[in-house]
Amino acid sequence: MKKASHSPLRVGIVQQSCTENRAQNLATTRAAIIEAAAQGARLVLLQELHTGLYFCQTENAQLFDLAETIPGPTTQYLGELARECKVVIVASLFEKRATGLYHNTAVVIESNGEMVGRYRKMHIPDDPGYYEKYYFTPGDIGFKPIATSVGKLGILICWDQWYPEAARLMTLSGAEMLLYPTAIGWGSQETDPAEKQRQLDAWIIVQRGHAVANGIPVLVANRIGFEKAHVGTEQGILFWGNSFAAGPQGDILVQASLDQPETLLVDIDLHRSEQVRRGWPFLRDRRIDDYHGVTQRYLDENSP
Numbered sequence: 001m002k003k004a005s006h007s008p009l010r011v012g013i014v015q016q017s018c019t020e021n022r023a024q025n026l027a028t029t030r031a032a033i034i035e036a037a038a039q040g041a042r043l044v045l046l047q048e049l050h051t052g053l054y055f056c057q058t059e060n061a062q063l064f065d066l067a068e069t070i071p072g073p074t075t076q077y078l079g080e081l082a083r084e085c086k087v088v089i090v091a092s093l094f095e096k097r098a099t100g101l102y103h104n105t106a107v108v109i110e111s112n113g114e115m116v117g118r119y120r121k122m123h124i125p126d127d128p129g130y131y132e133k134y135y136f137t138p139g140d141i142g143f144k145p146i147a148t149s150v151g152k153l154g155i156l157i158c159w160d161q162w163y164p165e166a167a168r169l170m171t172l173s174g175a176e177m178l179l180y181p182t183a184i185g186w187g188s189q190e191t192d193p194a195e196k197q198r199q200l201d202a203w204i205i206v207q208r209g210h211a212v213a214n215g216i217p218v219l220v221a222n223r224i225g226f227e228k229a230h231v232g233t234e235q236g237i238l239f240w241g242n243s244f245a246a247g248p249q250g251d252i253l254v255q256a257s258l259d260q261p262e263t264l265l266v267d268i269d270l271h272r273s274e275q276v277r278r279g280w281p282f283l284r285d286r287r288i289d290d291y292h293g294v295t296q297r298y299l300d301e302n303s304p
Contacts, residue, residue: 008267009150012036012044012087015243015256015264017225022051026074030081032263037085039265042111043150047221047243048092048158048183049104057229057237059134067096075107075115083113088148092157092181094135095120104136106155106181108146117146119155123163129187129229129237132159143169151176151270154216158182161203161220165294167210171283176270178210182222185239200240208250215248215277217268224259248276 014032018025029051033044049055051074055063068074074093082089088111095105095118104121120139124132143166145152154175160166161180170178184203186196211218221243228236244255245266254266277283293299 006269006271008269010040010042010265010267011219011245012039012041013219013221013243013245013254013256013264013266014044014046014050015221015224015241015260015262016047016050017239017261018050018053018223018227020053025051026077028261032261033081033085033087033089036263036265037087041087041265043088043148043153044090045179045219045221046089046091046181047223048181049094050091050181050223051093053227054183054223054237054239056132056135057129057227059131060230064096064102064135067094067102070095070097070105070107070118071115075109078107078109079113079115082109082111086111088150088153090153090155090179090181097137101137102135103139104132104157105139106157108148108153108155111149116148117155119144119146119157121157121160122166123159125159128189130159143173145170145173145175154178156180158184161207161210164210164213167214171214171216175216176273177217177219177268178214180207180218180220182220182243183239184222185237187237188235200242204242204244208246208252211246211248212250212280213282215280215282216273217248217253217270218246219266219268220244222256224261248273 016028036044078089089109092106095103106119108117110116120141122139124136124138126133145154152174154170207218223239224241226238241258245253254264256262296303
């Protein structure tokens, strides 16, 4: 792959609401990508599971029918779009790897339309409204950046964003930026405005922290809108949007609203990471000789 230049990289981040209509969702995505490309974007990040509703709010075996092979119909669709618009596209899909084996997988489509890599979500939540362990097998590819014409992309997905180990390992493997396709919001049980704000703030802060600790940009695409848990209930998730991009010092470069569809555009200076790391040489000063405990579940008297 061609090495990324020192000129700013214009990135598009698509924040959208989704419906049960896959064709409609893809049409919305297509329009956003075309818009971003027309304004100079060379890389476009889509939100987690952008082709449909966030189905993991309940456990329902029939919903496995939503999964698709990779390569498959969506990668073909996005490949044609990437070639048409001459952009690199990062998209999260419900992957059917084999009979009874499924993943939450992000694919990277190069600007020539070819799929050049994939990342399978490593950290899988199992919380009220987020029953992902029922649907997704944890990833087995590891934390490996994907080389593209716009740089080495460290792709991680939603729940991965809370884990500094994932961001660090992507960085140590050469990622030039971290990208997080996301689907997160407030469950109907969350009614305290102060608590809701703390949750949103924590989500933003932790990812800005990954940018600071690793000295690289972070790009985040989240969805918007209220999605019911299932038909006939008023319970569900209000996705909180706020897609954003942060620079290598955690500085917010651009941020979307709470509830509006938006296609963010931001110019990323990849060369800035070099300057930041010279002043804050965190990678140099890591005590790799004394980090053995990080591979333990918890350090107590029973730890080896």
